[in-house]
Amino acid sequence: MEKVILTGEDLTLEEVVSVARFNTPVEISPESLEKVVASRKVAEDIIESERVVYGLNTGFGSLAKVSISKEDTAQLQENLIRSHAVGYGDPLEEDEVRAMILIRVNSLIKGVSAIRKETIETLLEMLNKGVVPYIPEKGSIGASGDLCPLSHMVLPMLGLGYAFYEGELLDGKDAMERAGIATIKLAAKEGLALNNGTTCLTAIGALATYDAMRLSKLADIAGALSLEAHRGIIDAFYEKLHSIRPHTGNLKTAENIRNLTEGSTLTSHTAEIRVQDAYTLRCIPQVHGTCKDTLNYVRSKVDIEINSATDNPIVFSDGQVISGGNFHGEPMAQPFDFLGIGAAELGNISERRVERLVNSQLSDFPSFLVKKPGLNSGFMITQYSCAALVSENKVLAHPASVDSITSCENQEDFVSMGTIAARHAKQIVSNSTRVIATEILAACQAIDFRKEMNPDLKLGKGTQKAYDLVRESIPFIDDDKNFELFNVLEDITELVVYGDFLEEVESVTKLN
Structure with a gap:
């Protein structure tokens, strides 16, 4: 992506990721700056005329009843x-x-x-020149906006606080000077414009949503590899079956598994080897598909929120000023709780498939997918680690949005805890990613044992690509003494998260 041009109306999740992670340059459309100037003029007229408006010439929260003199409006901010x-x-x-x-x-x-507009341009300059304010992760209740973290974001603009620049943590003033950015003095309303909104929780949750959508595709790859390792029954993925219960995610997941396993001779049909597979194989479309639908719902909310005004009060260019609740995090708190549940379920079912791969009582593989079990423990403790991660996810998936603690002398008496929801969702996605990476590695190990049993069997076009990518960097684990399994798990996690693993698999088969 060459650059991102902001209009306030059409920012995409992919653009957020491109700027946040790949430092894509950002510009503001001239038309948008004209709207900024018009709104600012209204505020200046209000201050000059001494018309009483919340946050411009009053205190904040329960202190709204306190009038602020014209001379003190800038200091107020x-x-x-x-x-x-x-x-x-x-x-x-x-x-x-x-x-x-x-x-x-x-x-x-x-x-x-x-x-x-000059204040906005300072913030934009920080983004383009790589000044990253030091923002502690905790302290927002997700209503009245993310007041605490956003205030930390603003401090370096004033020559205060701390910021990272070129990998070094500096005083805010020093970071701005090194980057060649002038610090500013806030004018009336500007502090409130900068720190009142859902921006922190939305940023964390938006990135987690993007990662979770990638994770749902990785889960399908992992599930397809496990299906083939067990010589699973492909009939359960036929479109004919899912068209009579046509949930979008179910249909897409079943199609993904069919595409990934196209050309496979490892998959079987009903009663060829067994009559039915266990749920963790047979019900992949129903479980993964539901998670896809969840993620798509959350994505739709993210798309709205990243293009919304979440300030208060809202100052329209026609002179009308409305004090409302656009800062309230509830519209994103519930979706991000939902995101956590969806991502947790992807990890939950994956951990059960890991158990099925390593447990000789549930498969025809040697115990813990290793030669000479007993002398070697093989993949034994990888399942323990996965169990710990999914158990942690079950705690984290308790919805944060059902909680509220009154604040600001009972003026702000119902809050969202949406930032906690977003932070938890992020951790759940990370935990589930490790579980699914573990499944991919374990499934490849099982497939090698399967090939020993019958060298003529072959993988599908998508799963073969996934297997090859794993084996390019991670060989078969034949005994404990030649491998530190932690390092191997780090390598597979690095491959599926930061490498081109998903893109390479998608180059040979379409994934939804």
Whole structure:
């Protein structure tokens, strides 16, 4: 992607990923800046006329009843940022912070936040020049926006706080100076325009959604490899069967398995080897497919949110100012909880397929997929590790959005906890990715044993490609003494997450 041009209306998830992870340059459309200028003029007129408007010349939250003099309106905004930047914990990842900045700029250029274009341009310059504010991961309740993390985002703009630049953590002022970016003084309304919105939770959740959608394809590859390793029954994936219960995800998953195994002589038909397969093989379309539908629903909400104004109050160019609740995280908190559930289920069923591969009582493979079991433990503890990850996921998948704690002297009396939902979803996707990577490795190991039993059997066109990609870097594990299995698992995880594994498989077979 050469560059991304923001309009406030049509930012895509793929563009968010491109900017956040691959440093794609960003520009703002001139038409959008015109809307910004018009909204800003309204705010300046309000301040000059001393018309009472929340957040421009009043305190915040339950302090809205406190009037602020014209002379103090700018100081009010700096005080807001200084007092609200009280996060805790490890810093957010660089891609999450970059996604935050991008989404915030896209929101501000809708022209309803009454912020100066020069302030937006400073934020954009930080994005393009690689200044990454230090933002602790914890501290947002997901209503009144992500006040705490977004305040940390703003601090370096003022020469305050901390930021990473060229891999080094610096004082905010030093980071801006090294990048050649001038710090600013906030004007009336600008602090509130910058820190009031769902931008942090949306950024974390959007990246997790993208990763989960890739994960759903990897899960189908893993499932297809396991199916062939067990000589599973392909009849359960026929379109004829799924067309009479035509959930979109079911149909797409069944098609994926058929495409991946096309040309395979490892798959079987009903009663050739057994009458039925276990659910973890036979019901891949129903389980993976449901997760696909979940992810597509969440994606639809992300598409809306990254192109929304989540500020308060909203300042329209016609002079109308509306104080509402667009900052509230509930519209994304529930979807991100749902995202976590969908990603957890992909891991859950994968772990059960790992168990079926390593358990000699459930297959015709040697115990723990290793020669001379007993002397060697082989894949024994890989299943333990997967079990630990999916069990952790079950805890993390408890919905954060059903919780609320009153804040701000009971003025803000129902909050979303959406940032917690997004953070949990991210961790669940990561855990499930490791489980599915483990299944891919275990299935390839099982396929090698299967080939020893019958060298004439062959994989499908998609699964053969996946197998070859694994074996290009990870050989068959014949005993414990020649391998540190942790390193092997790190290699397979690296391959499926950061390598071209998925793209290479998709080059030979279409995946939904």
